[in-house]
Amino acid sequence: MSELETPFRYDAAFADVIERKWQTWWQEHDSFLTRNPGDAGFDVSKPKFYVMDMFPYPSGAGLHVGHPVGYIGTDIVARAKRMRGFNVLHPMGWDAFGLPAEQYAVQTGVHPRHTTSSAIETFRKQLKRFGFSYDWSREFATIDPEYVRFTQWIWLQCWNAWFDESTGKARPISQLTQQFETGTRRVELSGNITKLWSECNASERRAAIDNMRLTYLGEQLVNWCPKLGTVLANEEVIDGKSERGGFPVVRQPLKQWMFRITKYANRLLDDLKLVDWPESTRTQQSEWIGRSQGAEIHFTVHDSAGATNHVGDATPDVIEQLSVFTTRPDTLFGATYMVIAPEHPLVKVAIERAKPDARKEITEYVAAARRRSDMERQSDSKVKTGVCTGLFATNPATGANIAIWTADYVLLNYGTGAIMAVPAHDQRDYEFATAFNLPIRVVVLPARDTARHGTVLGEQNSASTLTGGAIQTESVYGGEGIVCASSNAEVSFDGLTTAVAKEKIIEWLQRRGIGNKRVNFRLRDWLFSRQRYWGEPFPVVFAPDGLPYAISESALPVRLPELEDFKPTESDTPRPLLGKAVDWINTTAGQAGVSSADLPANTPVRREANTMPNWAGSCWYYLRFCDPKNTTRFVSVAAEKYWMGEHGVDLYVGGSEHAVLHLLYARFWHKVLFDLGHVTTPEPFAKLFHQGMITSFAYQRPDSSLAPADSVEEISDGVFKEKSTGQSVKQVIAKMSKSLKNVVNPDDVIANFGADTFRLYEMSMGPLEASKPWNTRDIAGSFRFLQRAWRLAVDERTGELLLATRPNEAIEKLLHRATKKVGEDIDRLAFNTAIATLIEVVNAATRSTTLTSAADGGLTRDQLIRFVKLLAPFAPHFAEEIWHKLGCADALATASWPTVNAALLVDDEVELAVQLCGKVKMRLLVPSSADAAAVERMALADPAVIEMLSGKKPKKVIVVPGRLVNIVA
């Protein structure tokens, strides 16, 4: 009945109609088509703004309410920037290679291409329903052959480049060859031998070059599951068994492509200061890179525990050298034993030399350590395990004979895979030493305890009393201080501060030729091979001699072969799935596209059967968006220069889970491209922002297990009971998950309220960066706001505009304030407060309107135009509908943002709080022009203030103009 009376009411069905109408209209009018420099209609005079989302991996499950959070945020920014006169690049695409599609193919036989393209269809359709202002003409997926072609091209750029340490930059391999040929650089062979290029044979020359390329073949341990026939990620391995199926997993070496990202460690670290990123993300990256300064020290290893207590005394049989990296060379005199990683080559030597019992013990320990995943080895930090190798080393400072142990708390891939253990000054070494009764020697005293002397402590950690004073060793002193007990016949470092001692000891080590200064990074080279089907093939083949040859650029892209069956085969040795494509693997150099200058065309070759990881496609997609249709270059020079500008992408929004890997890998590729002159900015992303997670309510039972949302009912406000048992449960916040039945589908929400309401709701939930619980009950607030705004502007009975004939002064002021506030809030991505401001405008204007005299209240035509512009970035369909009702023919998208009249931002009078000793007692109206002295006079003259003071003399009066007066009496 009411629907008959108000056919133009803003309800879900009406929202659906206008939203689809304007989405079609925008598409037909190319409203969001972005022109590149050189295109017809490109406006050179406008500044650029490149705002981008982290593109999604389209999963079969479709969009989740968490996906749009960031997309709505960037869309608001994109729309506001357009209205402020920027050329805006706002693209969307698909990260489309990935494991889920391949696993689905294993189960069903459906080709990943089909799974992926139907998931893309779903995602695109769902995203389009939100009315995002993407330039859909730039859409692409990382699986598109033209995109793969340039992903492979970038890999070839790395193949054809080397890192020149002298300039700290990548350069083309041709320049390296030139240096060799002219003799400016000698060829380094193993064992510190160098040769001239002319003295080298062909294979030495080839090795010299291959050893310098940014991408190289390296042997790496992988978690191979013979039964599943696949390599597993660390997280997929539990207790040495596969997560799926519980089959045994072995760590096996495998030759794979690597990137020399470590060459860029310094630049990746230093350039973090060039970008406007969240501090926490920059910290995470810099900790991941993990630069630490210290020394490398070489110890001599022998297999006798023979007494060699003095420097230069008896020289036992020296077997090997053992190098360690330490950040605390100043504690060398305190090194009372050494530990090597179970995978360290020296362990093999120890096993060979050990007696049968010991040999068994060591072998078993190493085997056990190898079975444990990295995660496991690193998580239980309390219990230290290890075995003595039977080998000994000489501490070069004390001359002492110290035992070499192996323990899994030392990792092979950090530093040299070996440490000198200083139990008095390192927590882990201390725990290990006390567990195995190893000696502890104090060599650093906190600065204020310099009167004490250090010496070798007893075996136990219990307060060891020493001559000259007690040094408590229940607590390890890991800080800096004053060196003690650090003298030998040659030198003394006693009394020096930690910083000075470090320098002096390194000098001494260098003089003796047994150590040097070294910077170490935690960052490791990037393993870039996967034994999967659904990834980019490498543009490389192997000749009969086993050496790799690059496929020439003109032969790109290398396409994946068709496969019928995606099931991996059981195997004891790791092998890539693509090995099944026998006909594809075996080809000739000519067919594969290797230049005949490198290999004769009829040479039989084998294709690389590994594929690239998921990261490859996401490493450079922001560049492709600048010029996605280019068939001759990965991006045109002009488009890259214009859209990337001086600092790169102006705003990049995505989840903080990508804080390290994706964002570090993309920076690395970008820097390589920068060094080779293909891009113009040193960094890809100027400003980064992480949107928060959308969580959901979950219900916790008294035993803290969680009950599915659909099994719980709300008895009264905030009181929940489980339906089946009647047990009361507590409402808590949890991640959305299928098992908890608390996943919200955005399609349902849009069907019930419309896309504009959805956008407003997600943006008003709280700060964009915060994680927030979805609460369906609250959506009504955003919906009612739009309904109220609609009624303010439009007669629900007739559909005609309701316009005031004269402006209300208070509303005019409010509108100017709102214009300023909304603009500023969009700039700082504070959309929740911007929306609150818009609500205030509507509420104020609504209140001044009575139902019968519309013409006197509400907004004037001019005010409504401005209001609709402010609302447009948030609720674009709604705004566009009213905009066109107002008689405007062009798209609201490019209308100009309203200007603020500064004069209307100030009031004649302001209300100040009057405080007595910091407590608000009353309020006082003063002219806003009054200065501090005048305000003080007025306040003290106010009768209420005089009464409040009751004769007391004010000691001090603080006036904060426009805010408050504080009288201290």
Next chain:
RNA sequence: GCCGGUGUGGCGGAAUUGGCAGACGCGAUGGACUCAAAAUCCAUUGCCCCUCGCGGGGCGUGAAGGUUCGAUUCCUUUCACCGGCACCA
């Protein structure tokens, strides 16, 4: 264990640079309109106390201290929750 983050009404949150704590929304309560309901509009809504009422007072931003005329904001200690993760030598 370490690092990072967050704690503000019944709920989501606001307070941008040390200056009136609780904007805005949800929920709740009362009223108007209606035969009635929905919708809408109006009012109230941090907690506690005094008061028939008008009013008035106290407490209050996880907890305890500190700095300051003044602290949600700065400092110290501490608790809880969330996220990440390394035994990094």
